[in-house]
Amino acid sequence: MRIVGLTGGISSGKSTVSNLFKAEGVPVVDADVIARNVLRRGTGGWRKVVAAFGDDILLSDGEIDRAKLGGIVFNDPDKRQLLNRLLAPYISSGIVFEVLKLWLKGCKIIVLDVPLLFEAKLDRWTNPIIVVWVDPESQLQRLMARDGSTSEDAKSRISAQMPLDLKKAKADIVIDNTGSIEDLNENFKVALAIVRKPLNWTEFGICRDGAFLAFVSILFSVIALRSAL
Numbered sequence: 246m247r248i249v250g251l252t253g254g255i256s257s258g259k260s261t262v263s264n265l266f267k268a269e270g271v272p273v274v275d276a277d278v279i280a281r282n283v284l285r286r287g288t289g290g291w292r293k294v295v296a297a298f299g300d301d302i303l304l305s306d307g308e309i310d311r312a313k314l315g316g317i318v319f320n321d322p323d324k325r326q327l328l329n330r331l332l333a334p335y336i337s338s339g340i341v342f343e344v345l346k347l348w349l350k351g352c353k354i355i356v357l358d359v360p361l362l363f364e365a366k367l368d369r370w371t372n373p374i375i376v377v378w379v380d381p382e383s384q385l386q387r388l389m390a391r392d393g394s395t396s397e398d399a400k401s402r403i404s405a406q407m408p409l410d411l412k413k414a415k416a417d418i419v420i421d422n423t424g425s426i427e428d429l430n431e432n433f434k435v436a437l438a439i440v441r442k443p444l445n446w447t448e449f450g451i452c453r454d455g456a457f458l459a460f461v462s463i464l465f466s467v468i469a470l471r472s473a474l
Contacts, residue, residue: 246452247354248344249440250371252362254409255402256388258422258429259377263358265433271440272347276359279339283332284309290335297331298324319405333365340367351453353444363415364407373417375436378409380423 251266251273253259267273283290286307294309295302302314318325340357347355362368379387381403388399413419418439420432444452 246348246352247440247444247448248371249354249356250362250368250374251356251358251377252360252374252412253377254360254379254384254406254412256384256391257377257379257409258420259358259360261422261426261429262375262377262420262433262436263356265430266356266437269437271354271356271437272352273356273358274340274343274347276336276340276357276361279336279343280332281311283335283339284311288335290332293331294328297327319402322405325405329361329364337365337367348453353448353452353454354440356440360406363412368415373439374415375418375420375440376409376412376416377420377422378413378416379421381409383423384409 251259251263253262263273263275282288284294285291286309291309294314298314298317302310302317304310314328318328340359344355344357357367357371359365359367362371362374368374384403385396385399388394388402389396392399394402418436420429420436422429422432
């Protein structure tokens with residue numbers, strides 16, 4: 246199985262690239278979706294976060310006000326780290342569960358869409374690593390246009406994340422999203438061709454079909470050995 250790491254920064258276009266993979270039939274495990282699920286009312290993650298940040302972050306129906314929580318942690322590095330520590334075990338378990346389900350289905354290539362791929366050290370389990378990159382000025386302008394935020398607020402949100410240039414330096418594949426959507430589609434096609442290259446023996450060995458083949462080979466070897474004895 247080939248587990249492809251996909252990451253980027255806020256307003257870099259990572260979600261667009263993730264959707265392009267889905268449109269091509271490549272299964273995507275989305276850490277943001279998992280994070281939303283682990284914050285649902287009554288879950289372990291919900292209880293941990295409410296205990297740490299108080300009832301003030303709750304909506305009238307008991308769900309967590311994600312916008313309010315986001316505003317708190319984006320402006321306070323210590324609280325942001327606290328939130329990440331509280332949710333990391335639940336998100337990691339959710340990712341493993343989703344990958345396992347796809348493995349059981351026989352999927353040979355999976356894209357792991359994780360904004361904090363490097364920060365959570367999940368990059369060690371993925372190869373290749375794709376970073377969706379955009380230049381700082383374009384990132385700032387796109388974020389301001391998307392959220393209707395001020396330059397100061399947008400810069401604060403961007404600075405709360407690992408710099409895109411640092412992520413770019415750690416990438417195996419960089420998808421440049423500075424240009425038009427047409428440019429992005431062309432850059433994506435190049436990345437997709439690399440992702441879809443034939444699996445190597447190690448990758449094939451850990452996919453479902455490879456594991457089954459190995460089991461059958463061992464089984465026949467044992468039968469042959471018993472017959473020889």
